[in-house]
Amino acid sequence: MDVTHALAAGMGGMRTAGDLVARMQMARGMRLPDAKAYVADKLGCTVRDLSDSYAMEQIRGEKGLGRILDHSNLHPGEPNAMTAKFRIAELLGVPISSVERFRELAGL
């Protein structure tokens, strides 16, 4: 069922900018049009690009926001997971709790 909803109506998570729009809904309680406009502005792209996996694969790569990894699409040396979240927090201008915690635990 999760696959069904992801394909029928989901933004696509980190295949696109779904995770970034979701962060603005969670952290700031933004309604969808506001959250999409905010993220598109930060990324310098159109709102439609946000759920376009072709466009977002390029944009995420350029900005180091983490990309889906598979056997034919590997990006060693590029930020992903926690390291990408450092950049996401800075890009969106919202604190990410796990980033703050990592910074504290690592003594950065």
Add this chain to the structure above:
Amino acid sequence: MEAKVPTRMGDGFMVELTRSELRADIETATQEAARKAKVPPLAPDELDHLLDIYASRAAFTAVDIGDQVVLSCDGGGSKMTGTDLLDLLESEQRLGQDILELWHIEYSYKAIKTILPFQQQVMQNVQLMCTAPVQYGAQPNLAFYSKPDGPADNWFELLPRGDIAGARAAIDEAMDHATKDFIYVGEGMLDAGADGMDFDTTGGAGDADFFSTLRAVRHLRGKYPDAGIEVGMAGEFVIGVHGELEWEGRRLAGLWPRDQLEVCQDAGATIFGPAVNIRTGKSCAWNAAYSITVTKPCMDVARIPVHPNVGEGVGGVPVNGYPPEDAASRAAKAHVDILRCDGL
């Protein structure tokens, strides 16, 4: 003779109905929803669109390009148990979930309290490996605080005896224990790095279940101003088990989704999830029309994102362990297209 199209009943069983029969189902449902919830019925163009979605023979349907919404979920995406990190990585990397959720098979705050350090460690590990936001989810389940499972007298035994005062005192005692647990687990998981908390199936034990959750939401909002807090409901109508509980002057018993949303956003939630339970004896077209009619007034008053529940047995999705994709995708498209909701 009018052609028939394959469609589903609320339990998932496939039947064949004509376009006229589907239209009759949709029109009947929106009128019944309007009467019960005291809200406007769907407009003619909305009914036409709903009919087009459900009278299609397509095996799958989807929203238009650019209309995609944020998906939150109760439970991890693939719901594999005992493999939390791998499950969430699969949900992120393969399913493309927008918001991930860490959960435990003992899906009640009361139970999670006893294994909090274990769940905190999993959250810390998950956060190192995942890029998408990860919230922590569980259910309030207030009834677990009554005997024989909990410390308070069992109000469901006291009420049939006519001991209203005793039942309300027992509920009050249970609510105090419950709110403390919700806050204890919420603080623990947010301190461990969770991006948010999900209070799933809120109100399942009635107005007191809802009230004890709202108190925890308000506390967590005050202490964690940047945390996501999702309140997903148990049903379209808050049952008045206590009957006298009010949130800032508004009686909780009997609230429909628009009023549920208003108290949730006032308490500090950042995502609201209305839930409208399926009628298994009605078609999915009937159920979607009913759900959308009841939920639609939320969209006019929402200051926070609204994610209607379209999981198993709610929002027009059949109550079936494997909800058929034709029915689940129609429910998703119908809610997004007509409600213009912020997520699912």
